[in-house]
Amino acid sequence: MGSTVLRAVLTQRVLLLVVLLVVVVGFFLNLSARNYLAAPFDGRYLGLALINLPPLVMLALAELLVITSGRGGIDLSVGAIVSLTGMVFGLAHGQWGWPLVPAVLLAAAFGALCGAVNGGLVAYLGFPPLITTLATYYAFSSLAIVITSQQPISTAPIQDLYVLARAVPVVGDVALPLSLLVFLLPTVVVVWLLLARTAWGRRVYAIGTNDVAAEWSGIDVRRTRFLAFTAAGLISGLVAVVTTAQFASARPDAGTAGNGLALPAITIAVLGGVAITGGIGRVSGVVLAALLVVWLNAGILLAVAGNTGTQLQLLALGAVLVAAALLNGLAVRRYGAVT
Amino acid sequence: MGSTVLRAVLTQRVLLLVVLLVVVVGFFLNLSARNYLAAPFDGRYLGLALINLPPLVMLALAELLVITSGRGGIDLSVGAIVSLTGMVFGLAHGQWGWPLVPAVLLAAAFGALCGAVNGGLVAYLGFPPLITTLATYYAFSSLAIVITSQQPISTAPIQDLYVLARAVPVVGDVALPLSLLVFLLPTVVVVWLLLARTAWGRRVYAIGTNDVAAEWSGIDVRRTRFLAFTAAGLISGLVAVVTTAQFASARPDAGTAGNGLALPAITIAVLGGVAITGGIGRVSGVVLAALLVVWLNAGILLAVAGNTGTQLQLLALGAVLVAAALLNGLAVRRYGAVT
Amino acid sequence: GTGSGGSAPAGDGGASGSSGGGGGDVPSVAFVPKLQGVPYFEAMNTGGQAACEEIGCEWLYQGPVEADAAAQSDVVRSFVQQGVDALVVAPNDPDSISPLLQQAADAGIAVATSDTDAPDSVREVFVEQASTEGIGEGLTDALMEAMGGSGKYAIVSCGETAQNLNAWIEVQRSYTAEAYPDAEIVDVVYAGEDQARATQLATDLMNANPDLTGLVGECTSSAPGVAQAVRDAGRIGEVSTVGLGTPQAMLPYLEDGSSSAAILWDVEALGYLTAYAGTQLAAGEGFDDLSAVTDTYPDVTYDDATKTLLLGPPLRITADNAGDYDY
Amino acid sequence: MTGISKSFGAVRAVRSGELRVRAGTVHALVGENGAGKSTMIKILAGAEQPDTGEVRVDGRRAAVGSTAGAIDLGVATVYQEPQLFPDLTVAENVFLGRELRRRGRVDWAAQNARVVELLELIGLPASYATSPVRELSIAERQQVSIAKALGGEARILVLDEPSAILTDAEIEVLFTVVRRLVATGVSVVYISHRLDELFTIASEVTVMRDGETVGSYAIEDLTVRRLVELMVGGVPVEATGRSDVPDAPPLLRLEGLSAGERLTDLDLAVRPGEVLTLYGLVGCGAAEVAEVVYGVRRPTAGRVLVDGEPVQPRSPRHARALGIGLVPPDRKLQGSFSFQSIAFNIAAGNLPLLSRAGVWVDRARERRVAREAIDRLSVKTPDERTAISAMSGGNAQKVVLARQLVERPRVLVLAEPTQGVDVGAKEEIHRIVRGIAEEGSAVLVVTTDLGEAIRLSDRLVVLRAGRAVADFGPGASQADVLAAAAGETAGAAA
């Protein structure tokens, strides 16, 4: 009995994440109840911390699509697409006076275009994804800087977008950021439907599992892979709107400042059980992994005062990732396979 | 005849790079002769620009070892190793008063230890390199920050190190940075000997080409791969000394600030003809690729004034990378194989 | 307490030793720098701690590991949750911080900016280190002294969107044109809060403009950066540099002449004033009576129109007086 | 080797393995697919650790811990696929992993000298020492693999299915090398599914079944038939084709088809309800026919007609749209989505059919189709959610076949449909293929398995050097077919 549970937790990433999530949240709630934290770790705070969730999860879903499509699929350029599309969106909505909805559609279309460049190079010309998206990362982030000579756009219409980042009350004093409801939830649902319910989703898993067998099964491998990259670009385009709203300004380095958004997105995807070799990965795992990281970070900030707190966040991320990989290795050795 | 030359240039990366290098330098010399540039593009300037070469080439060689060892080999953590080792070196030489040579040896050993962590996880526990080094990237860079609570070390012994970054006259008014002679050249020679002349080098190419076949040939695949990661860490440790000298201060973000040093190193390696799939890659290609990038950037700065110049450098890097990949694709399609 | 920070009372004197919240008997003042670990902000931290010991407040200091608007807003949000009494921010991106300051104010927290302003925000006061004119002109005068009043020079600035840096650059432009007609600014480039990048850009500028004779490092990471570049290029004496640098960081460059002067203010004093301003705001008091600080820092003034608390004129730091400061 | 057992998770690959090889003999190891032969020799070669049992060399207990350890003991192994590095030279390949050294450095000169000796021993010109392996033919690579295995002081040479990818002439060369080695006192363990060839090379045979050693026999006491009986534990059943295929216009026609260097000017017609088998030795061009018909390869000349209409399949997808189905020759690489379920594997090739509006997967139908396939093809599995990687070879092959049968294709091409599949599963697959033909499809089978070709065909076409050389009805004699395939002049060798 105990060993069945252990086996389930070790071999099913989603279960493992749920357990970890419960442990982490429980741990901080406990600390909070004993007054060890600088402020209560409560529903309200958990809700507030979710402001970071939409970009993280959305880009991790973009990576899910691309990584699952296999053959070394990965997209290092998502952050650069966010930067570049953010500037395009900023120009349209903030300077040319486009209304919000057309501007958002433009952002989605432009992001998809950037993704299609990656997809074209990878799927039709056969470039390795790591190198291709490294190259377009340089190109897109450079264009994002050039497009307005490195000036951020923060006109009134852009500043008004901040309502999207604002929390709306849900239950009691728990409030969730509007962007979570307006952008994240629909994206999660759509990506889940795409992967789990459509023929295209089946094709993505098929080409990710075995490129050659997919070709021999009559699947249009190149088109499927091309669309995976394009969809990742589209999602990145939507993230550009979210970050622009969150910072009340379209910044040319929105997705590339610091470590950029791509590495965290890949980290979340992998933590969520996406196999870097392709063919394996679920939306639920990615969402849970992002929740785990966001709430762990939020808890650390309350538990450890001063600079040490922010420094520990990075370390914790590395540790969680190594631990997840170790558990995976253990499970594979002990039980054969992992999903 | 013409087609033989074309074929050679297209299929041999080193030849292609030499041609590109001649074209780029010739182009800027021409512009310079016609007074189109902001300053003369001459031997002196070309020498000055080489200050950026040592860290770039050394880390690209680290990537060469790791990528060539195959099975998705890549090291995202080299920049973080530079940061962390730099702090250790700074403490030893700058605060504990270790003399220079033992401190440099410590840096090399500590870097190798970091590399061995990666190597152990990848080679013996079978983790995917991308994920492993992403995790250690977080861990090492976080430790680098924590180790001195993010204070850079810039005591007198450290400041005196900048002689290493100083240019020493070589021929005429051409001067080369001392670190190029003291650190870069020996590293290039040693890595070349390792790969081209030792049995271990053959084993690296063998495991990179075909892991299973190598195992069945009686090669200790895991040890060989482990050593490749360890060597990459050792080189990164030496780079820590170079960057510390260059900035006259050991900074916890030396290898991770901005985009970090890992992505440029991977870029140079790939541009130099290292196949991301393993088993293919030469020291000469990597050195030539770095020269090409450094001199192209230096030329762009003279040709394009102001911020646009620095922004264009990124774009140029992306473009060169895509172009190299395109040519590769073309060559493979036309002539079958590429080295 | 003024905080509306959650249903449960905030921990008083818990094991973490940093009780936030409005439950304590002294007001808590939180300061969020642009970036942790740089000597400049750590010196502000020292000054702030000293002030709180003196005037009775609880000083909380936490900075992001990246000089990045997103990383900074996480820290700000955590302080809002902690329900501190006063929150002072040195924003990386004023546009991005404004809405967050609004949220803090909505939660009943007194908000202020220090070092860098967010003029369009709801901040109740901006603690300014020196007047924009004072710094811009001080930098220009110091550089012109070294360059002999003429020649071409370039500026290596930091954050593209840092409002204070951009304002200083504007002053430098107009003041140079007006007071030194033979001098000319040829370029302004942005290195972020990254010393290595500043060195790189300065080297590029010197290479691209061989007749360049002056460089300005506009912030505490680019001031040593440009000096480093001149030193690396072996052009000490040919190219003069000045910058906004902290004394200890600049000392070696000042000594070997790769930097002629650093323009700065007493950074610990700025930290002190920041803690003071936070405490006043937390107590619901204004700045009509400055006697509590003018004893220690006599040049402090308050301008009600711009709601700016000014530390005083800038300092010029040279090889002679740099050793007097231990940050 | 005595008392060997080895399990992989739940699979007991070897239960009680016994193998005694006398010095200076060729000892054959045979058994059905999955009987445990490769596992036995991997244990001998140190590539796998046995759970129980011991290995003795020269009567002394040998601790075979690693591949390097086994090589030190004089056990040299040539695995089924040539394990060579195409970019390295022959000399480098031979000494990879155990370079000759002098004072710590690789002694390139000594290596080249030793390689020349080895090349002479295996009958290759000395000039090959410094050629990159990529310039060698498949057979030559096989010889280099042997040289590589012999590079050390090998006393036991293990050859795992060395002949599977060789032509008859090349097999002769191989046998010459083997005989030469045996004459020098080396023992050879020889694994092969080509039972007839054992009678020309082996002196003793050990038979394995279900992970157990059935016994060892002197070759003189055996016949092919007896050997097969020992392997399967029963008598295999013969199936036959029909000579009374209803006369109808051909469904699939190939006219003057040429492709690559191996296929020239082939004419062929398959009627509905007919099973036509293309038989030939490896490299005869039959594989290319399958690839052209399925759109994987472009013909250099000639055309493909379906139902009298010229079509030019551009891709497998296009071929399927034209009503052409294909079961690929390499089940693992080209056929299966390893860690995905049976249902997924079947659906992957039929997504347009199994989705509503071409977008939404009809999951109920996906499941139903998979269950029907499991029933119809008697796939042994708990349910349709089992991963194909957890299934035995024969069952996996049935799943790959099932993918092509969801919609009965008008033209079905099967390439090596039973390669790597044991006798029982083979029978079943043959029965299924016959069934499809009887429902009115034109079936083209491409095989290098003579028994299969004869048993399954309504008509049998023999290819040699890219041309059709003979045409047989059902029940052709083995000798006739082989003689045609090997060519009249070399026919005596068969």
Ligand SMILES: Nc1ncnc2c1ncn2[C@@H]1O[C@H](COP(=O)(O)OP(=O)(O)OP(=O)(O)O)[C@@H](O)[C@H]1O
């Ligand atoms: N690495 C492995 N993991 C799991 N099962 C394995 C592994 N290797 C072999 N097996 C299983 O062990 C059994 C014996 O395999 P083995 O390769 O020894 O057969 P074989 O006699 O060589 O067959 P063939 O004639 O097809 O080469 C099979 O059921 C196979 O599926």
Ligand SMILES: Nc1ncnc2c1ncn2[C@@H]1O[C@H](COP(=O)(O)OP(=O)(O)OP(=O)(O)O)[C@@H](O)[C@H]1O
């Ligand atoms: N990797 C694996 N994981 C789990 N179960 C496996 C694995 N490989 C084989 N099995 C199971 O072990 C059993 C024996 O497999 P094996 O490959 O030896 O069968 P087989 O006798 O060769 O069958 P076939 O005639 O179909 O080739 C099968 O029930 C199969 O489902």
Ligand SMILES: [Mg+2]
């Ligand atoms: Mg089997």
Ligand SMILES: [Mg+2]
């Ligand atoms: Mg076998």
